[in-house]
Amino acid sequence: MLNSRLTMGVAAMAMTASLALPAQASFIATDNFEDGDFTSNPTWVAHTDGFSVATTGWGSRSYLRVEPSTAYNSTISLDLKQFDLLDLSQSFAISFETRTAASNHDGHVVQFSLFDAATETGYTVTATEMSTMFGSSGFARGNYRAIAATLGSQNLPTNATSVLITLEYNPSNDEVIVTRNDSLVGSFIGSQGLGELDTFEIRLGNTGGAPVRYFDNFQIEGTMIPEPGSLALLSLGALALMRRRH
Ligand SMILES: [Ca+2]
Ligand SMILES: [Ca+2]
Secondary structure (H helix, E strand, C coil): CHHHHHHHHHHHHHHHHHHHHHHHCEEEEEECCCCCCCCCCCCEEECCCCEEEECCCECECCEEEECHHHCCCEEEEEEHHHCCCECCCCCEEEEEEEEECCCCCCCEEEEEEEEECCCCEEEEEEEEECCCCCCCCCEECCECCCCCCEECCCCECCCCCCEEEEEEEECCCCEEEEEECCEEEEEEECCCCCCCCCEEEEEEECCCCCCCEEEEEEEEEEEECCCHHHHHHHHHHHHHHHHHHC
């Protein structure tokens, strides 16, 4: 009697776990550059010179730094497929802090892209530093590398004030939502069928004369890919326990 009640308890636990894990587990990865290296853990690929991890200039923290004097059209990217457990078929968000040194230069474009590396389709969010570049500056929308209509008049800082930028992507309707310091900048829905967006890229266009730009505390938040292997192990473990108790 006691044995059969225990067995039922174990079986119920196993069933609850296998039903709940795939739907609810969230995935979070961060990069704060405190390991002093952007090329590992996770791996960013710099396509131009000028990127480094600096340890001075932003308090005592380590951060990703772009030197405009050596980095005209600086580009660096992050392959999201390296996060084995991130489910790219579900909604995910990328957030980060950015600022410049305390100098004040304006009119420089910064682009944040989410795209499918295989087809180079996706989105580019364009921001300007101050308001002289396009008359009415701010975030714009468009497919990857193609700038379309302007969204709002949000600017990136040209001083030591950091802002938190978030790009949230929902593959089910191809919608991207952009926030700045948790306030909505704009949202837009892709007009063409996109592949699986697997790459995040930062690009500083026209950086000649631009201030040094800082980035830190990247966070990728999404849904964890269910692990059939571990669920199978859990079920086998439960079975073994049931057998042992009989
Ligand atoms: Ca840091
Ligand atoms: Ca690193």
